[in-house]
Amino acid sequence: EIVLTQSPGTLSLSPGERATLSCRASQSVSSSYLAWYQQKPGQAPRLLIYGASSRATGIPDRFSGSGSGTDFTLTISRLEPEDFAVYYCQQYGSSPYTFGQGTKLDIK
Amino acid sequence: QVQLVQSGAEVKKPGASVKVSCKASGYTLTSYYMHWVRQAPGQGLEWMGIINPNGGSTNYAQNFQGRVTMTRDTSTSTVYMELSSLRSEDTAVYYCARTRMYPVDYFDYWGQGTLVTVSS
Numbered sequence: 001e002i003v004l005t006q007s008p009g010t011l012s013l014s015p016g017e018r019a020t021l022s023c024r025a026s027q028s029v030s031s032s033y034l035a036w037y038q039q040k041p042g043q044a045p046r047l048l049i050y051g052a053s054s055r056a057t058g059i060p061d062r063f064s065g066s067g068s069g070t071d072f073t074l075t076i077s078r079l080e081p082e083d084f085a086v087y088y089c090q091q092y093g094s095s096p097y098t099f100g101q102g103t104k105l106d107i108k
Numbered sequence: 109q110v111q112l113v114q115s116g117a118e119v120k121k122p123g124a125s126v127k128v129s130c131k132a133s134g135y136t137l138t139s140y141y142m143h144w145v146r147q148a149p150g151q152g153l154e155w156m157g158i159i160n161p162n163g164g165s166t167n168y169a170q171n172f173q174g175r176v177t178m179t180r181d182t183s184t185s186t187v188y189m190e191l192s193s194l195r196s197e198d199t200a201v202y203y204c205a206r207t208r209m210y211p212v213d214y215f216d217y218w219g220q221g222t223l224v225t226v227s228s
Contacts, residue, residue: 035214044203044218045153056216088153095211096169097143097155 006100023089033093130204
C-alpha cells in the first residue's frame, strides 16, 4: 500500500498570500495518478486536481498542481477567504486507494 | 446533473450492523464504479472498497474484509454498504463516491455523507 505524507499539518496564512502544500508518497505513484481534494467543515471532499496537474471542472486557475514520482505539490497562488479548508492528496494508481492525512489551511 | 444522495444518520449499538444507501441520479449507475470512503471525527479519509454496479463485483480494503458488504440495486440506481460487528471506532461519516474506471481514476462526485454513531 502506498503511504502518502502531507506537510505541513497546518498552514497559517493571510488572504492574498501564496500557499504551497506538499504530498510525498512512500513509493512512486504510477503515471501521476494523484489527486487533490478540498474539504470544508460538514461537507464532502471536492475534487480540485487530478493527474497531478489537471484542474477539475470549475476550479479557479489560482489552484495548480505539480510533481511526479513521489513528490507532489498543490499551490494556491493568491488565497481567497473561501480557500481556508483542509486539503487531501490521494493516489489512485494502485489499489488500495490511499489518502494523505490532510493539511489544514487556516487564516492567520 | 449528477447527484449521489445518501440515507440519513444512524445510531447503532456495538455488535450491531448498519446499512447505508447511496442513490445515484443524472447518469447511468452501471457506467461508473462506486466506492465507499469513511472519515472518523476530526480524522482523515479511509477507502473502504468498491463495487462495480455492472455485475456486482466487489473489492474490499483489507481493514474491512469480512465485515463489509457492498451491493447494488440497478432497478433503483442505488448502492448499499453494510458494515457488521460495529465497534466504537466505526463511528464516522461514510461517503459514497464514483469513478469511471478502476483503479486508475479519481473521485469526481461524492455523496453528502452519512453519520454512523456507534454507542452503547
